[in-house]
Amino acid sequence: MAEKKEQARPLAQATDRLSSGDEARPLAQATDRLSSGDGDVEATLRKQKTRRKRCMIKCCGCIVASVLILVAVILILIFTVFRVKDPTVKMNRISVTRLELINRMTLVFGVNMSLAADVSVKNPNVASFKYKNTTTTLFYRDMVVGEVQTPPGKAKARRTMHLNVTADIVVDRLMSQSNVPDLLADVRSGLLTVGTYSIIPGRVKMLSIISKHVVLRLNCTVTVNISSLTIQDLDCKRKVSL
Template identity: 45%
Template sequence: MAEKEQVAPIRDHPSNYEGDISTHPQRNHQRKFINSCVCLLVFLLLLAIVIIVLIFTIFRVKEPIIRMNSVQVTKLELANNMSLIADVSVKNPNFASFRYSNTTTTLYYHGIMVGEARGPSGHAKARGTITMNVTVELITKHIISSPNLSADLGSRLLTMSSFSSVPGQVKILKLFKKHVVVKMNCTMSFNITTQGIQELDCKSKVKL
């Protein structure tokens, strides 16, 4: 009998296994790299959103609010010196303190300066209010020399105007500084009979 032909078994080439095994670490490395990049992008996006929110909320400098609460006349005698005490408050709506330098208050009688006062420097705490008492000594000779005095004496009212300026700055986290100037113009009428303020109208303006 003829010998049966022996068929050699087909063997996989060893290089195929080696190629598959060698590509697995590369794929894992690529996946880890892609995942790391995605995580980094998500982190940067969240960080940008947080910074934008802080800029438009906490880091945003809001306008301080200045008010003339009251004006008290201590002496109302044209023959002698006159003086008045103005109660002024500054409200700080920011999340950082508002530090201001020397304040200035000037009093006018029909456009003529008749008194000026300067206040000390200070600061208003974050979201707090500071109150200042400003005493102004009036120069009566400037009032007496005004041609409008006779008409005001007839009406028993002395109409005056004042200008106050509070320059300062808001510092956030000791990194960001914003210079602020708070200004206020007031018109007031002094009643000669009652020696008190009859009318008081103020308008404020803030320069950032």
């Protein structure tokens, strides 16, 4: 009986070992599953973070590209369409409207000699050119013999504005002591040369943002044929100041 008991003990120990091994396997499998599950979650989080970074980079790139394109378009418009171009002034025609003579050759004291001029202002800009009072001064031998002012106006975008200027020359001023010899010589020759100087200050304004002050100057030399009351010669020089 004692031998039987001793033989039975190892069998019980083996059974215990088998049972303990069987129970450990599910625990190990569960642990492996948990560890593999944690790895999947971490990988998913990494992918989401990578996608977010890519989206943010794309959005930032689109914003930067849009800003650069907008700046480029604005610069192109400023230097092309919205670039302020110089208005031009031109003396189209000038004529003698009044000149009283004795025997068609001698000037009469106290009588005014009148000149009518057609001056045009061309505005090549996409915005209007507003100008202030225009002053036209008449000269004879560097002496002021007349002056006239024209009211303010506006030359529309890409249009030409015409100014009709009528100026009177006071003959009494022409007959000053210093001018008598030269004036008599001019009258005998039948040609009287006078100078005109017009100044037109104004401003070109675009979109209430771009504004530029412009001053147009027109300096002309006019030779009048006293006999026919016509313009024998006209020479003008233009200047634009910004």
